[in-house]
Amino acid sequence: MARPDRDLREACIAEAMAIVAGDGVERLSLREVARRLGVSHQAPYKHFPSRDHILAAIVARAFAAFARFLDRNPRSDDADADLGGMGLAYLDYARAHPLEYRLMFGTPLPDGRAHPEMMAEARHAFALLCDGLRRRAAARGEQPDDKAIVLDALFIWSCLHGLAGIHGASLVDTLALPPGALEASPAHVLGRIGDALGH
Amino acid sequence: MARPDRDLREACIAEAMAIVAGDGVERLSLREVARRLGVSHQAPYKHFPSRDHILAAIVARAFAAFARFLDRNPRSDDADADLGGMGLAYLDYARAHPLEYRLMFGTPLPDGRAHPEMMAEARHAFALLCDGLRRRAAARGEQPDDKAIVLDALFIWSCLHGLAGIHGASLVDTLALPPGALEASPAHVLGRIGDALGH
DNA sequence: CCCTCCAAGTTGACAGCGTCAACCAGAGGG
DNA sequence: CCCTCTGGTTGACGCTGTCAACTTGGAGGG
Numbered sequence: 001m002a003r004p005d006r007d008l009r010e011a012c013i014a015e016a017m018a019i020v021a022g023d024g025v026e027r028l029s030l031r032e033v034a035r036r037l038g039v040s041h042q043a044p045y046k047h048f049p050s051r052d053h054i055l056a057a058i059v060a061r062a063f064a065a066f067a068r069f070l071d072r073n074p075r076s077d078d079a080d081a082d083l084g085g086m087g088l089a090y091l092d093y094a095r096a097h098p099l100e101y102r103l104m105f106g107t108p109l110p111d112g113r114a115h116p117e118m119m120a121e122a123r124h125a126f127a128l129l130c131d132g133l134r135r136r137a138a139a140r141g142e143q144p145d146d147k148a149i150v151l152d153a154l155f156i157w158s159c160l161h162g163l164a165g166i167h168g169a170s171l172v173d174t175l176a177l178p179p180g181a182l183e184a185s186p187a188h189v190l191g192r193i194g195d196a197l198g199h
Numbered sequence: 200m201a202r203p204d205r206d207l208r209e210a211c212i213a214e215a216m217a218i219v220a221g222d223g224v225e226r227l228s229l230r231e232v233a234r235r236l237g238v239s240h241q242a243p244y245k246h247f248p249s250r251d252h253i254l255a256a257i258v259a260r261a262f263a264a265f266a267r268f269l270d271r272n273p274r275s276d277d278a279d280a281d282l283g284g285m286g287l288a289y290l291d292y293a294r295a296h297p298l299e300y301r302l303m304f305g306t307p308l309p310d311g312r313a314h315p316e317m318m319a320e321a322r323h324a325f326a327l328l329c330d331g332l333r334r335r336a337a338a339r340g341e342q343p344d345d346k347a348i349v350l351d352a353l354f355i356w357s358c359l360h361g362l363a364g365i366h367g368a369s370l371v372d373t374l375a376l377p378p379g380a381l382e383a384s385p386a387h388v389l390g391r392i393g394d395a396l397g398h
Numbered sequence: 399c400c401c402t403c404c405a406a407g408t409t410g411a412c413a414g415c416g417t418c419a420a421c422c423a424g425a426g427g428g
Numbered sequence: 429c430c431c432t433c434t435g436g437t438t439g440a441c442g443c444t445g446t447c448a449a450c451t452t453g454g455a456g457g458g
Contacts, residue, residue: 008435026307029415040437042417047435051416105364106305108225119375126374150380151387154365158388159354162361165304166353175325176318181349188350189357196395207406228444239408241446246406250445 009047011037017058024099025107030054056115059107062100063121069093070128079136084190086132087160091186094164101168105161129153136197156193163189208246210236216257216299223298224306229253255314258306261299262320268292269327278335283389285331286359290385293363300367304360328352355392362388 015033030051031041048054070093073085094101104122112119130153137144144152163185166175214232229250230240247253269292272284293300303321311318329352336343343351362384365374 024307030417031415041415042438043436045417108223123375147377147380147383150377151383152391154362154376154380154384155358155388155391158361158365158384159358160361161364162357162359163353165360165364166357176322177353178346178349181346181353184346184350185353189354192351192354192395195397196391198394229446230444240444241409242407244446 008037008039008043012044012047012054013057013061016054017061020058020062020103021097021099025055025103028055052110053115055107056110056118059104059109060115060118060121062104063118063125065097065100066093066104067121067125067128070125075135079132079139080194083132083136083156084194086129087156087190087193088186090160091164091167094168098168101164106165106168126153126157129157152197155196159189159193207236207238207242211243211246211253212256212260215253216260219257219261219302220296220298224254224302227254251309252314255309255317258303258308259314259317259320261303262317262324264299265292265303266320266324266327269324274334278331278338279393282331282335282355283393285328286355286389286392287385289359290363290366293367297367300363305364305367325352325356328356351396354395358388358392 012033015036016028019028019032019036028051030044030048033054034041034044037043044054048057070086070089072089073082076082110118130149133149133152133156137149167182167185211232214235215227218227218231218235227250229243229247232253233240233243236242243253247256269285269288271288272281275281309317329348332348332351332355336348366381366384
């Protein structure tokens with residue numbers, strides 16, 4: 001069998017990501033991936049032992065793209081503003097890429113022990129947030145221990161993750177919010193995070 | 200057709216909820232419901248036009264149970280403590296009932312317009328939080344408008360929802376938290392919410 | 399009492415999915 | 429030339445949601 005003129009494994013990943021980005025992870029099937037690539041339904045299994053494996057591969061890619069997005073702003077001298085910018089980027093990503101966001105955070109993920117690359121990419125995104133907090137603390141002349149940094153990172157991540165989830169899901173319709181509340185909620189929540197941490 | 204000695208519709212709902220509570224919503228199939236009840240695979244369709252309809256029914260039940268849980272503590276004279284108690288109840292529910300929690304908040308829900316009861320039950324839970332904030336404001340002699348109440352309710356809900364999601368999902372393993380951070384995070388996040396709102 | 403209708407079930411079929419298993423062709427190495 | 433391995437194809441199986449036809453029992457009316 002000649003080396004194919006394309007790497008089918010990478011093509012499967014790209015196609016799976018396109019399906020998820022277009023229609024959501026619920027529509028991801030290996031048979032549809034195969035159909036779109038013009039190969040037999042079993043061909044993707046030559047590269048991925050199971051559906052979970054291709055899922056883990058695209059989750060890892062999604063986390064990597066997410067982390068790049070979080071890190072998109074150049075670092076400034078103002079650690080508070082950097083942290084706020086990261087928070088905005090988080091919400092922007094969730095809004096711009098709702099289906100990818102749900103892939104990462106709204107889907108039972110494959111077992112992390114079997115997919116270390118996926119785990120590493122997810123950790124990277126969280127680590128950016130922890131780094132932002134460390135720089136902020138240093139700029140204020142503080143030296144919190146690692147656990148305190150992580151706890152505040154969890155606080156922030158919880159707020160952002162929760163709000164992104166509310167924005168992205170049908171919960172928005174469900175809650176029957178008064179006019180303007182939805183649009184105002186990102187700035188408000190970010191402001192409250194600032195209140196909590198002390199400006 | 201005689202009135203059956205059981206209400207199959209209610210039996211389907213109960214069985215569906217048992218499957219979700221035991222194994223998660225991914226394992227919910229109408230055929231399994233039918234098998235467990237000893238009826239033919241098509242029988243549940245006499246009562247529910249589609250899988251979405253039974254899903255909406257159990258989501259409504261889950262929201263109702265959730266709201267009862269949030270409201271479990273008697274009201275005291277201390278509105279701050281009541282609000283904190285509600286926050287703890289939120290996290291307790293998510294921890295005690297992870298699969299039901301994920302049913303409500305981690306699952307693409309059926310179209311809310313087709314299922315008004317489900318919507319109403321979800322709104323009730325959110326309204327409890329808004330009420331708690333109103334009572335707190337009144338106790339402080341403040342009169343925030345409706346939008347301000349809702350925005351802070353969204354802030355709190357975001358925090359709790361985000362944290363519950365982190366606790367409940369494989370993200371906990373993914374993030375490789377330092378020892379003790381996970382156990383400390385509920386108190387920490389609730390404390391930060393208090394910081395944000397001003398004690 | 400008989401007949402009709404309807405509700406609630408049963409049975410069978412279909413298409414889609416993930417996965418198992420057997421088979422095939424071509425490339426590379428001995 | 430032969431053998432092995434890799435990466436595909438084909439076919440089958442069991443599971444799901446749903447469509448469709450059929451059956452049965454009971455209620456209601458004449």
